[in-house]
Amino acid sequence: MNRTLISAACCALFFLSSPSHAQQTSGIDLKTLDSAVRPQDDFYGYVNGIWTRNTEIPADKSTWGTYIELRETAQGQLRSVIDAAVKNPGKAGSETHKIADLYTSFMNEKARNAAGFKPLHGDLAHVAAIKDKKDLPALFAYLQRNSIQTPFSAGVSVDAQDPEQYTLNVGQSGLGLPDRDYYLKDDDVKLKGARDKYQQHIATLLAKSGDKDAATHAAQVLDIETRLAKVQWTRVQMRDPVKSYNRVDFDKFSELAPAFDWKAYFAASGMAPKASSAVVRQPSFLTGFSDVVAEVPLDAWKSYFTWRIIESYASYLDSDTVKERFAFEGTVLRGVPQSEPQWQLALRFTDSALSDAVGKLYVKTYLAPETKPRVMAMFNNFVASFKEGIDKLDWMGPETKKEAQAKLAALRPNIAYPDKWRDYSALKTQPNDLIANVRASRAWARQRNLDKLGKPVDREEWSMTPQTVNASYNPSLNAITIPAAILQPPFFNVKAEDAVNYGLLGITFGHEISHAFDDSGSQYDAKGRLRNWWTADDRAAFKARAAGLVKQYGSYSPVPGYFINGELTLGENIGDNSGLSLTLKAYQRSLGGKPSPVIDGLTGEQRLYIGFAQKWRAKLRPEAAIAQIKSDPHSPGEFRAKGTVMNQPGFYEAFGIKPGDPMYLPPEQRVIMW
Structure with missing residues (x-):
């Protein structure tokens, strides 16, 4: 999943020590079932209607639902872990001491208010001292070392053409709004309104930094970002891994973008001589970027980079600056009226900077030792069901099936926590200087990333932390990651019977495995x-089925006038639809040929689908929903639940869906890829 979100197949092996079905509860939240709504009319409303009517989004949240509730649980768990580190930090230089330093420096509002913008004076002076555009490459390198946004990004990741090696990637960047549409859609009142308020926000913080001509400089910033937005690829275009792989030698970059001194940039960034080429994700953007460099005067570029510095550190400055940033980022863009408490923001920063150090403490405190092997058994059950499913596909030929089976067999499961943790010994922290800690953690992460150049790929490295409530698939490593934090109620409950655990937790296994075979992941071996x-015929058959999902989800409108982008969300929708089909197969496999038990008047299949829909219950503020539609490859929760079940033959059987029912799709319109 954000790629993006976890699993379900509590096979008999998983629950050898579980109580019998007669002793178990269904695990379904029966209080939310709305008896006034027929499942055949509106399955999401039937499952979540009462919850939807009675639930208010908390004042400090843009959305609320099952996933957010679990994240709040994990946040509370992390708080106890970090509080313990603060109370007993251990010796100086230890990981617990560094955790305490980062957290307490964030919480020291008195010191932050006293410092104001002073910690940024050096960076701002660096920009002010530039005399010529020839100085821009060195400035780009300097800012990127501190994770300050520039018009293009450059970082190291696994080489998609040679997954045993790392490569440098260069891609588009440089915008402050969620998507290019916010800059380019003049006919959209909401997007244009956000853009106008963004310019006001820039002017407010520029003035706060001492800028005497803030309004003019804010207009320059917006002009540059609009120019960049015009030449950026769309999010749909960026989903194509083949078109996004363009190997370019360093000495050929000047042909793509002649107005920028690439030789000076690669030298200043430390990337040369470790590397001599990079993968360019959006070649036409670099050409457009070059035109912007040539056309925009130096004074405007200085305004732009002054803003990028301020924006990058605004969350860590004095309380007035933090409030102004939230008023735009939180309220304008996501509709959230109230900021989260400071401890939660401090926790998020500490967790981000010292993720594995915090993760070790989290796993030690909150993960039962038997969980990891039990979930591995669950994973094996899903793989067996998927393997069987590939063999039965009627639209795929034997040659492609052989390759698909090889990929499934090689799939690596990362469950609960990594076997190897990151080493933070080189990261130096201070107890009362938050900006210094932000810089140190950013520089440490940047150097760690660049140090991968020239080294073989570490296939054991995780892309998520154990304390993350999410899950993911990495196509270059052919690995799924299921973190520890998601292996707890409401997604997994050892006291509940198998079906609901399949519907809530197991679906994520099905979803992530399916990502290996979605429209993007299926292009990796x-x-x-x-x-x-793939053979040409099999790929054509795949695309024909995918087109059905694009059409189906493109008809859904979570906010009046705003429709889900079926192409942008295609990979996640394939993951949901194929994943739920796989989840049912895995559940029925675990029954060993016996009928599912009836609990609370519901069959196992009914409980599985209800659990799935309860997993995706959510309420979003309109602003947050629009931002998600424009920038997120995931469909909003209601449509992940409703749209997915409508494609499942088992759903029709479980709830007696008939022609004429609103939840009915004719068989020829139902789409399950795998």
Whole structure:
């Protein structure tokens, strides 16, 4: 999943020590079932109607639902872990001491208010001292070392064409609003309104920093970002891994973007001589960026980078600056009226900077030792069901099936926590200087990333932390990651019977495994190499089915006038639809040929689908929903639940869905890829 979100197949092996079905509860939240709504009319309303009517989004949240509730649980758990570190930090230089330093420096509002913008004076002076555009490459390198946004990003990741090696990637960046549409859609009142308030926000913080001509400089910033937005690829275009892989030698970058001194940039960034080429994700953007460099005067670029510095550190400055940033980022863009408490913001910063150090303490405190092997058994059950499903596909030929089976067999499961943790010994922290800690953690992370150049790929490295409530699939490593934090109620409950655990937790296994075979992931082979392993006929059959999902989800409108982008959300929708189909197969496999038990008047299949829909219950503020539609490859929760079940033959059987029912789709319109 954000790629993006976890799993479900409590096979008999998983629950050898569980009580019998007669002793178990269904695990379904029966209080939310709305008896006034027929499941055949509105399944989401039937499952979540009472919850939807009675639930208010908390004042400090843009959305609320099952996932957010679990994240709040995990946040409370992390708080206890970090509080313990603060009370007993141990010796100086230890990981617990560094955790305490970062957290307490964030919480020291008195010191932050006294410092104001002073910690940024050095960076701002660096920008002010630039005399010529020839100085821009060195400035880009300097800012990127501190994770300050520039018009293009540059970082190291696994080489899609050679997944045993790392490569440098260069891609588009540089915008402050959620998507290019916010800059370019003049006919959209909400997007244009956000853009106008963004310019006011820039002017407010520029003035607060001492800028005497803040309004003019804010207009320059918006002009540059609009120019960049015009030449950026759309999010749909960026989903194509083949078109996004363009190997360019360093000495050829000047042909793509002649107005920028790439030789000076690669030298200043430390990327040369470790590397001599990079993968360019959006070549036409670099050409457009070059035109912007040539056309925009130096004074405007200085305004732009002054803003980028302020924006990058605004969350860590004095309380007035923090409030102004939230008023725009939180309220304008996401509709949230109230900021989260400071401890939660401090926790998020500490967790981000010292993720594995915090993760070790989290796992030690909150993960039962038997959980990891039990979930591995669950994973094996899903793989067996998927393997069987590939063999039965009627639209795929034997040559492609052989490749698909090889990829499935090579799939690596990362469950609960990594076997190897990151080393933070080189990261130096201070107890009362938050900006210094922000800089140190950013520089440490940047150097760690660049140090990968020239080294073989570490296939054991995780892309998520154990304390993350999410899950993911990495196509270059052919690995799924299921963190520890998601292996708890409401997604997994050892006291509940199998079906609901399948519907709530197991679906994520099905979803992430399906990502290996979605429209993007299916372009990588068993070793994680970007390679076409499909016959032409099989790929054509795949695309024909995918087109059905694009059409289906593109008809859904979570906010009046705003429709889900079926192409942008295609990969996640494939993951949901194929994943839920796989979840049912895995559940029925675990029954060993016996009928599912009836509990609370519901069959196992009914409880599985209800659990799935309860997982996706959510309420979003309109502003947050619009931002999600524009920028997020995931469909809003209601449509993930409703749209997915309408494609499932088992759903029709479980709830007696008939022609004429609003939840009915004709068989020829139902789409399950795998």
